[in-house]
Amino acid sequence: MKKMLYIIVGILSLALYSCKENPANPNIPPNTVLTNIPPENDSTNPYFPILEIYWKGKDTDGFIKGYEYRYTTRHLCRGDSFYTTWTFTEAGHDTIIFESSDTLNLQRFMVRAVDNNGDCDPTPAKRFFYTPLVVAPETEISSPQDGDTFFVLLSPSDWWEGVPLMFTGYDPDPGGAVVDYSYKVDSKPWSDWQKDTSVVLVPSDFDSLSGPHTVMVKSRDNTGIEDPTPAEVGFVLLLPSMERSMLLVDDTKDGGGGPGNPTDEQVDDFYASILGGYEYDEWDLSDSNLTKAALANHRIVFWHADHKSYQEHNVFNYIDLLQEYLNVGGKLFLGGWKVLYNAADTSAFPDVFLSGSFVYDYLHIRSADEDDYFLGDFLGATGVCSLAVDVNKLYSPMSTALTNVCVLLEGAFTEPILYYESLSDDSEFDGKPCGIFYRGTVYDVVFFGFPLYYIEEDDAREFVNIILAELLGTYK
Numbered sequence: 001m002k003k004m005l006y007i008i009v010g011i012l013s014l015a016l017y018s019c020k021e022n023p024a025n026p027n028i029p030p031n032t033v034l035t036n037i038p039p040e041n042d043s044t045n046p047y048f049p050i051l052e053i054y055w056k057g058k059d060t061d062g063f064i065k066g067y068e069y070r071y072t073t074r075h076l077c078r079g080d081s082f083y084t085t086w087t088f089t090e091a092g093h094d095t096i097i098f099e100s101s102d103t104l105n106l107q108r109f110m111v112r113a114v115d116n117n118g119d120c121d122p123t124p125a126k127r128f129f130y131t132p133l134v135v136a137p138e139t140e141i142s143s144p145q146d147g148d149t150f151f152v153l154l155s156p157s158d159w160w161e162g163v164p165l166m167f168t169g170y171d172p173d174p175g176g177a178v179v180d181y182s183y184k185v186d187s188k189p190w191s192d193w194q195k196d197t198s199v200v201l202v203p204s205d206f207d208s209l210s211g212p213h214t215v216m217v218k219s220r221d222n223t224g225i226e227d228p229t230p231a232e233v234g235f236v237l238l239l240p241s242m243e244r245s246m247l248l249v250d251d252t253k254d255g256g257g258g259p260g261n262p263t264d265e266q267v268d269d270f271y272a273s274i275l276g277g278y279e280y281d282e283w284d285l286s287d288s289n290l291t292k293a294a295l296a297n298h299r300i301v302f303w304h305a306d307h308k309s310y311q312e313h314n315v316f317n318y319i320d321l322l323q324e325y326l327n328v329g330g331k332l333f334l335g336g337w338k339v340l341y342n343a344a345d346t347s348a349f350p351d352v353f354l355s356g357s358f359v360y361d362y363l364h365i366r367s368a369d370e371d372d373y374f375l376g377d378f379l380g381a382t383g384v385c386s387l388a389v390d391v392n393k394l395y396s397p398m399s400t401a402l403t404n405v406c407v408l409l410e411g412a413f414t415e416p417i418l419y420y421e422s423l424s425d426d427s428e429f430d431g432k433p434c435g436i437f438y439r440g441t442v443y444d445v446v447f448f449g450f451p452l453y454y455i456e457e458d459d460a461r462e463f464v465n466i467i468l469a470e471l472l473g474t475y476k
Helices: 002-021 264-274 292-296 319-327 457-472
Strands: 031-035 050-058 064-075 081-083 087-089 093-097 104-115 125-132 138-143 149-151 163-170 178-185 198-201 211-221 231-238 244-250 281-284 298-305 331-336 365-370 378-383 406-410 414-422 433-439 444-448
Touching: 031 104, 031 125, 050 064, 050 104, 050 125, 064 093, 138 211, 138 231, 149 292, 149 319, 163 178, 163 211, 163 231, 231 292, 244 264, 244 457, 264 457, 292 298, 292 319, 298 457, 319 331, 331 457, 378 433, 406 414, 406 433, 444 457
Parallel strands: 149 231, 244 281, 244 298, 298 331, 331 444
Antiparallel strands: 031 050, 050 093, 064 081, 064 087, 064 104, 104 125, 138 163, 163 198, 178 211, 211 231, 365 406, 378 414, 414 433, 433 444
16 A cells, blocks of 8 residues: 555656646747847948937737847957946837947847746847947036135125036037036045036035135036046135225325325325224235235225226226125225216216126115216215315315216115215205115125215214224224
């Protein structure tokens, strides 16, 4: 009985083993064909190495689960090859970027269908293509420029967002295009790839907030090639100390002396008198150009341009510098004769200043007009104090008033502090603002539209004391 049982078990085991090794209905692998693709070419007509290739599969005893593709690149001049591994996709097409680093490259592309049992087409569909050499893109940094200096703060503010970095890329290949960029600051790692051609660098992007710094930018093209020689610039960051109280900027041209045409020494003596008791440094623009380093040390820039000029005053040559200074918390005290003349859009008055201009955005002046009385109409001003013209300084002994003085229409959050006093009671000017005060969240600006040198010295001293008392917090 036991012998018979052993025989039966052996027969059943043999039958079961035979079913596994020789199934009655073995799986039939799928097959694959390429569709809607460029035809095979020759070496005289190579394709740009980005090709969209379509395929399809068929499975007679199941269904197609997906596809696997790969390619091999034969570098015909160098004699070596590049290989890829199988890539799986459920889609019936893909855009393939072929490696094409030799002068002429032979690409062998293969794709095979995968069925629901995981079996692959044992004879993948193939196609051969020739592709030419593709070269790396080139990258250029437009800002900063090499050697630039930038003000910086410990953290971004309403007006200072950071250091702007702007760049572009170029791909010389026919059919090529730059698709993204990466940048590196100091010793920090390369950034993620991005399509934007600009970025604002914030304090945390730098190794430190003073001294020299380096930024590099590289581009990548639509074949995946990166610029092997990234663009690089060096620049300096300057953290303003503002440890000094005031910088007096002399933008008044040196005259021949006498009424209406004071010498540089006469103007210097006047400002030394009305600023007696204040700590300040002087910068004469006729000697050298104003620097960021000079501004960075001072809480206030007191700028005077007291000569009568129909030419552009220097202040408008320093708009970018003054904007940067104000953006990091500086204070500007500015006045003079015909200062706004060349800022006018039409170089004539009255005129309206547009958003985006220095006058509108930073001085907070919406419009201005200027009297044109030959012998003068401006007797002085009223407001935070009374100012009277010093008739002994006027050009003509017949004059008792100044001419070419500006009246202003202030912008938002700006307060008139001085009002025009007219000799002729001209309603276009009499009682209109000729001095304004902008008190901002980051910076302050005081502007007046007349030359302070031609005001009675005691009156000018009182006016300056009132303004500096607020800007500096002290009254002398």
